[in-house]
Amino acid sequence: MRLWSSSAVVFWTLADTAYSSFIGERYLVECQVQTDEQTEFVKHQVDWNALDLWGSTDHVGTLKILANDNQLRLLQAALTCNPPTNIRSIEAEIEKNSEKRHLFNSGFFDIYQNYTSIQARLAGIKSTTGLIVQQDLVGKSHEDRSITVVHIKSARTMPQKKIWVSCGQHAREWIAPASCLYLIDRLMSGYGENNRITTLLDNFEVYVAPLINPDGYEFSRSSDRYWRKNRRPNGKGVYNDIFLNQLLGTSTSPTSHLYRGPSAESEPEVASTAKFVRSLQNVVAGIDVHSYGQLILRNYGWTTQPCPDEAAFKTIGDRIARQMNKINGEKYISQRSGDLYPASGAMDDWIYYATKSLGMTFELRDRGYYGFLLPPNFIVPTGKELVEGIITLGESLNNIGMEGEDGPFRRRPKESYDYNDGSFSTATNLTQLSRETQRHLQRVYGNLTVTTLFAAAATYLFNQGIIPEPGIIAIALLxxxxxxxxxxxxxxxxxxARHGGLYGFGFAQGWLAGPLVRHVAMVSPETVMMTVIATVLIFGSFTMSAFYSPRRQYMYLGGILGSAMSIMMLAGLANIFLRSSMFASAELYLGLFIFSFYVLYDTQVIVERSEGGSRDPVLHAITLFTDFAAIFVRLLILLSKNRNDTDGPPRKRDRKK
Structure with a gap:
């Protein structure tokens, strides 16, 4: 978004400040979030103030949050929060327990292993009697670490049905890769010894990718224990949130802990893993292993609406939760992923559409006491629960039966993720979007219309001499x-107040454009009207194109347009000294091109964010109005310039008058 097209330096200074907001002491705090207003407040802080949302707790409406001093003051002012706990005290307790554990244990699963140890463990895995085990290289990370998947299958029955298990996408969730390594170990040692494990592997090939985000994982071990993302360099730091949470789109600010990159599958970790999974034939289930919360989450995650296979998926999820509960007495809860919080682009929904199979997220231990700082003595108990979950999954799939061209599950036609099939009817019919998004778009375009009217009113008042020349007052208002x-x-x-700010922003833009409009109107009034019509047509055409095209098709444009915007701004600054008319014309045409395509990009971003639960009709209206105003101003200058060039100099008789 270019809410700051004329103040990029100021904006990025603020963004860098937000990005570096983890300063001073950090605290874990539980806060009550019970109203829509409070929910929106938390979302805003996550997106724009780098607030680190750890998750929910046992109490309904309670969130666990990692906050610094400044963030804590904001939370305590807006929400009802329990007394905070300094994160250092929790770290000290865990370190003390870990030191004791090192004195008496030296097994692989007694501690959280580093990347080198994990790779060495995987490299040492060999096939056993009756079992074929092989390691495949999925791809490489940004820092050139290998992403490995372990493929386990029976040598006796050669099953074709496949279960995919991915782990370690979020760096700080150490229990996920540790538990998946335990899963690999138990499946291998249990085949031929444990009837249930043997039955599982006689019926399914199991693929386990224990560490999808090796760069982030190592960084969380060496530098920042609470790091969630991968380590993509951007010249100013690293920022892209990792893996299947970005398979189907982008999100929010780069400073946000929920940022998923400039486009779907933009990261090498994501692209290579997605390509690998797509290459597998007859995938019947995909499990994404995370922590924490002790939840078994099923499709859909992008909306609170149930998927067409809700009945079958609920039966499987409920059974998995019950069986995992029996292992250590820990309570696991089965629920729809979207009921926890709607999140677009997660792996479970992607599996459902990409492989036409069951997609689930297993949130492992605990329920919030340690959170992401789960001590290593929980590795084996948690690993046993994961093993039970995968075994029960296989048993449940066998009970349902896998006959039929598409297996046991119904397939939703191109809805939700591909909400638009490319036909003109779907470009004008938004019923395939959720009702919440339809209502949100109505509010956004309603706000955009009113803001445009305020801008037009300001221009009119200036041209009538009712308000003075725009100067520092207009700029300050903007x-x-x-x-x-x-x-x-x-x-x-x-x-x-926010709607007032929106309309004030539009008024200030119209006021600042007033002298330009007056100058053009004095020479050629019809050019002003022509520009208005052309701007509406361009804006409307690119808006329709956004709805006409498959969802997220143009999300990749964000990075390209941002780079082009930087080039345009540098060119404008350079031309202050060069004073080249050709340079100025090139900047105008480039700007017209950039902002026209920004309409396309921003419209799809607004839809994507709304479907993911982030709905800000005021901010989204400002975004679109900025595009509209930028197109109008550039078109007005270009059309008036072209008209002057066409008309040529005044004739002789005109000069005698």
Whole structure:
């Protein structure tokens, strides 16, 4: 988004400040979130203030959050929070227990292993009697670490049905790769000895990728224990959230802990793993292993609406939770993923559509006491629960039966992820979007219309001499409204003020454009009207194209357009000194091109964010209005310039008058 097209330096300074907001002491705090207003406040803080949301707790409506001093003050002012716990005290307790464990244990599963030890363990795995085990290289990470998958299958029956298990996408969730390594170990040692494991492997080939995000994992061990993302360099740091949470789109600010990159499958870890999974034939289930929460989550995750296979998936999920509960007495809960919080682009939904099979997320221990800092003495108990979950999954799939062209599950036609099939009817019919998104789009375009009217009113008032020449007052109004809206929470309490900021922003834009419009209108009034019509047509055409095209098709444009915007701004600065008319014309045409395609990109981003639960009709209206205004101004200058060039100099008789 270019909410800051004329103030990029200021904006990125603020963004860098937000990105570096983990300063001073850090605290774990539990806060009550019970209203829509409070939910929107938390979402805003996650997106724009780098708030680290750890998850829910046993208590409904309670979130566990890692916050620094400044963030904690904001939370305590807006929410009801329990007394915070300094993260250092929890770390000290875990370190003390870990030191004791090192004195009495030296087994592989007694500690959390580093990447080198994990790779050495995987390299040493060999086939056993009746069992074929092989390691496949999925791909390489940004820092050139190998991403390995272990393929386990019976040598006796040569099953064709496949279960995919991925682990370690989020760096700080150490229990996930540790438990998946335990799963590999137990499947190999149990084949031929344990009837249930033997039955599982006689019926299914199991693929386990224990560490999808090796770079982030190592960084969480060496530098930042709470790091979640991968380690993609961007010249200013690293920022892309990793893996299947970004398989189907992008999200929020690069400073956010939920950022999923500039486009779907933009990361090498993601692209190579997705390619590998797509290459597998007859995948019947895909499990994404995470922590924490002790939850068995099923499709859908992108919406609270049930998927067509809800009945079958609920039966499987409920059974898995019951069986995992029996292992150590720990309570696992089965529920739809979207009921926890809607999240677009997660692996479980991607599996459902990419492989036409069951997709689930297993959130392992615990339920919030240790959170991501789960001590290593929980590795084996948690690993046993995961093993039981995978065995029960196989038994449940066998009970359902796998006959039929598409297996036991119904397939939803091109909805949700590919909400648009490319036909004109779907470009004008938004019923395939969720009702919440349809209502959100109505509010966004309603706000955009009113904001445009305020801009037109300001231009009219200036040309009538009712308001003075725009100067420092207009510029101050523009930035005050812009930043006041951007950095205020999207809550019911702030709604009136934020809408006022939106309309004030439009008024200031119209006021600043007033002298240009007056100048053109004095020479050629019809050019102004022509520009208005052309701007509406361009904006409308690119908007329709966004709805006409398959969802997320143009999400990759974000990085390209951002780079082009930087080039354009540098060119504008250079031309202050060069004063080249050709340079100025090139900048105008480039800007028109950039902002036209930004309409396409921003529209798809707004839809994607809304489907994922992030709905800010004011901020989204500012985004689209910025595109509209930028197109209008550039078109007006170009059309008036072209008209002057066509008309040529005044004739002689005109000069005598």
């Amino acid at each position: 930035f005050a409204c812009l930043f006041g809206t951007m950095f205020s929470a999207n809550t019911a309490r702030n709604s009136l």
